[in-house]
Amino acid sequence: MLNTLAIDPDYVEANLNTAAIIMNMANQALMDLNGDKSVSDADYNTRVETIKADMGKAVPYLEKALSKDPNNTNTLSNLKSYYIFIQDEDKANEIQAKLEAAR
Numbered sequence: 001m002l003n004t005l006a007i008d009p010d011y012v013e014a015n016l017n018t019a020a021i022i023m024n025m026a027n028q029a030l031m032d033l034n035g036d037k038s039v040s041d042a043d044y045n046t047r048v049e050t051i052k053a054d055m056g057k058a059v060p061y062l063e064k065a066l067s068k069d070p071n072n073t074n075t076l077s078n079l080k081s082y083y084i085f086i087q088d089e090d091k092a093n094e095i096q097a098k099l100e101a102a103r
Contacts, residue, residue, distance in 0.1 A: 079095045
């Protein structure tokens with residue numbers, strides 16, 4: 001995907017696929033963390049913050065895709081999921097409104 005983006009940074013599908021890879025890796029890290037019962041609360045919170053930062057790396061790809069295809073419900077859904085995860089209710093609601101308008 002990244003090679004494709006080097007050639008055409010506006011290619012919507014490559015941006016979406018890159019974002020999906022990043023988000024899937026972060027989701028897997030979160031599932032692994034949640035399954036590890038030996039993690040202290042402090043370590044858990046630190047690792048969740050790292051996962052949030054890692055997942056945030058998908059946002060520029062989602063925003064790029066959205067700028068080229070503003071009614072793409074997959075892009076909007078992924079952005080909404082990210083904002084819910086980082087507990088940014090205002091942004092999640094903003095994306096939800098765009099999602100409803102796109103349907």
